[in-house]
Amino acid sequence: MTSQLEAYRVSAYNTSKQSENKIHDDTVARRFGFSGGLVPGVDVMAYMLHQPVRKWGRDFLERGLIEARFVKPVYDGEIAEVTGRESGGVLTIEVESRGELCATGTASLPASAPSFSVADFSAVEPVAERMPVSPSSYEVDRWLGTIPRTWAGEAADEYLTDIREADAVYAQEGLGHPGLLQRVMNKVLVDNAVLGPWIHVGSRMQLLSAGKTGDEITARARVTGNYEKKGHRFVELDALVVANGKTPLAHCQHIAIYQPREHAAA
Numbered sequence: 001m002t003s004q005l006e007a008y009r010v011s012a013y014n015t016s017k018q019s020e021n022k023i024h025d026d027t028v029a030r031r032f033g034f035s036g037g038l039v040p041g042v043d044v045m046a047y048m049l050h051q052p053v054r055k056w057g058r059d060f061l062e063r064g065l066i067e068a069r070f071v072k073p074v075y076d077g078e079i080a081e082v083t084g085r086e087s088g089g090v091l092t093i094e095v096e097s098r099g100e101l102c103a104t105g106t107a108s109l110p111a112s113a114p115s116f117s118v119a120d121f122s123a124v125e126p127v128a129e130r131m132p133v134s135p136s137s138y139e140v141d142r143w144l145g146t147i148p149r150t151w152a153g154e155a156a157d158e159y160l161t162d163i164r165e166a167d168a169v170y171a172q173e174g175l176g177h178p179g180l181l182q183r184v185m186n187k188v189l190v191d192n193a194v195l196g197p198w199i200h201v202g203s204r205m206q207l208l209s210a211g212k213t214g215d216e217i218t219a220r221a222r223v224t225g226n227y228e229k230k231g232h233r234f235v236e237l238d239a240l241v242v243a244n245g246k247t248p249l250a251h252c253q254h255i256a257i258y259q260p261r262e263h264a265a266a
Contacts, residue, residue, distance in 0.1 A: 001087070002085060002086065002087040003085070003086045003087075004083075004084070004085050004086075005051055005054065005055065005083070005084035005085070005086070005091075007081050007082065007083050008047070008050050008051060008054070008081070008082040008083075008084075009079055009080070009081050009082070010047045010050075010079070010080045010081075010082065010163075010164045011077065011078075011079060011080075011164060012039045012043075012044075012047075012074045012075065012076060012077065012078050012079070012080045012097065013039065013043070013076060013077075013162055013163075013164065014037050014038070014039045014040070014075075014076035015039075015040060015043055015162045015163075016037075016040050017037060017076075020190065020194075020195070021190075021195065021197060021198055022196070022197045023037070023038055023197035023198060023199055023260075024037040024038055024039075024040065025037050028197055029197070031262055032197065032260055032262055033262075034073055035073075035075065036075050036076065037075075037076060038073045038074070038075070038199070039073070039074040039075060039076060039080075040186075040200065041068075041070045041103075041199070041200035041201065041202075041203075042179060042182035042183050042185070042186055042200060042203075043162070043163055043179065044068075044070060044074050044080070044095060044102065044103050045066075045068045045070075045103075045105075045179060045182050045203060046163040046165065046177065046178075046179030046182070047080055047082050047095060047163065047164070048066070048068055048082055048093050048095060048103060048105055048107075049066065049107075049177070049178055049179060050082060050165065050167065051082055051083075051084035051091060051093055051107065052064055052066060052084070052091055052093075052107035052109070053167060053169065054167065055084070055086070055091065056109045057169060058169060058173065058175075058210060059109060060107070060109055060207070061169070061175060061178060061207060061210040061211075062113065062207065062208075062209060062210045063109065063110055063112060063113035063207055063208070064107060064108070064109055064110075064206075064207045065107065065108050065109075065110060065204075065205070065206045065207070066093075066105060066106070066107040066204075066205050066207075067105050067106050067107075067202075067203070067204045067205075068093075068103055068104070068105035068202060068203055068204075069103065069104050069105065069201065069202040070102065070103045070199075070200065070201055070202060071101060071102060071103060071104065072097075072100045072101065072102040072103075073102065074095065074097045074102050074103075075097070075098070078097045078098055079097060080095050080096070080097045080102070081095070081096045081097070082094070082095050083096070084107075089108055089109070090106055090107075090108050091106060091107040091108065092104075092105075092106055093105045093106065093107060110206075113206070113207070113208045113209070114206060114208070114251070116208060116240055116248050116251055118220075118240065118242060118246060118248060120240075121220035121222070121239070121240040121242075122143040122220060122222075123145065123218075123220055123245075124143045124144065124145040124220070125145050126144070126145050126146055126147055126191035126192050127191075127192050127193075130191070130192065130193055130194045131193060131194060132193070132194050133193040133194060133195045133196065133198075133258055133259065134193075135226055135233065137192060137193035137258075138189075138192075138193070138223045138226050138235045138258065139223060139226065140223050140224065140225065140226050141222060141223060141224075142222070142223045143220070143221070143222055144188050144191075144192050144219075144221045144222075144223065144237070145188075145191070145192075145218065145219070145220065145221075146184060146187045146188055146191050146218050146219045146221075147187065147191050147218075148216045148217065148218050149180075149183070149184055149187065149216070149217050149218075150214060150215065150216050150217070151176060151180055151213060151214075152213050152214035153213075153214075156170075156176065156213040156214075157171075159177060159179075159180065160177060163177070163179055165177060170213075173210075174212055174213050175210050175211065175212060175213065176210075176211035176212055176213050176215060176217075178205065178207060178211070178250065180211070180217065181205065181211070181217065181241045181249055181250045181252065182203060182205065182252075182254075184217050184218070184219050184241055185203065185219055185221070185237065185239060185241070185252050185254045186200060186254075186256075187219070188219050188221045188237055188239065188254070189235065189237075189256060189258060193258075195258060196259070197260060198256060198257060198258045198259070198260065199256060199257045199260055200254070200255075200256045201234075201255050201256060201257055202254075202255040203252060203253065203254050203255070204252065204253040205250050205251075205252045205253075206250060206251045206252075207249070207250050208248045208249055208250055208251065209243070209247055209248060209249050211243055211249045212243075215243040215244055215247075215249075216243065216244050216245070217241060217242070217243055217249070218241070218242055218245070219239045219240070219241050219242070219252070220239060220240050220242060221237045221238065221239035221254075222237070222238050222239070223235060223236070223237060224236045224237065224238045224253075225255075230261070231261035232257045232259065232260050232261055233257065233258055233259035233260075234255060234256070234257055234258070235255070235256055235258050236253065236254070236255050237252070237253065237254040237255075238251075238252075238253055239251070239252045239253075239254065240252075
């Protein structure tokens with residue numbers, strides 16, 4: 001049996017206009033063939049997470065699985081419509097904006113969270129000095145670490161405002177939004193090299209525990225892919241996102257274009 005969830009509509013917000021990644025800057029993004037700065041993929045994924053959390057509540061935050069691919073940009077100020085359709089226990093999620101399909105994904109609720117040992121994922125410091133990105137920045141099988149991040153109090157509230165999330169479960173239960181874990185996955189790349197414009201294109205995230213506001217979050221990531229495709233350079237990561245140095249929050253696979261080709265018209 002197939003059931004359709006009520007559509008979720010978000011006025012998209014580009015949280016990274018001032019970031020180091022200039023793919024979120026209108027002028028630079030146009031050089032790469034876009035009509036303006038891109039709303040970060042991690043924030044589009046946060047919009048997508050609304051649907052499975054609406055359906056399964058805290059259970060999803062503790063053991064849910066979500067996969068997402070970003071196929072077209074979502075732009076600042078535009079309406080992003082997130083739809084969910086369940087069949088056989090799998091929720092198919094789509095994001096449309098400007099009449100185009102921008103992201104696709106699936107979510108499900110396993111009977112239990114799989115077990116991961118923190119000891120199986122090497123804890124390393126990010127590089128002492130970031131150098132301009134090159135293929136050697138992300139050598140396959142290399143372990144990469146992140147600077148610890150914490151979102152508490154006003155910072156946690158501001159994040160929920162930025163992603164337009166009004167579900168009461170986060171504030172009422174003092175929980176961190178899982179979109180924050182995706183931000184930390186992006187920081188694996190940023191904390192270990194000086195990048196030019198770059199693009200997050202897809203993620204798989206198996207949640208293992210519900211994070212709390214104020215948790216100190218880090219990622220322990222291994223590079224599993226580094227290759228060229230259609231003129232772009234891609235990197236793939238396999239990581240455990242950890243709270244307070246001991247509690248696994250999520251097992252993540254993350255794909256990004258760390259060196260995109262420029263648009264031919266440029």
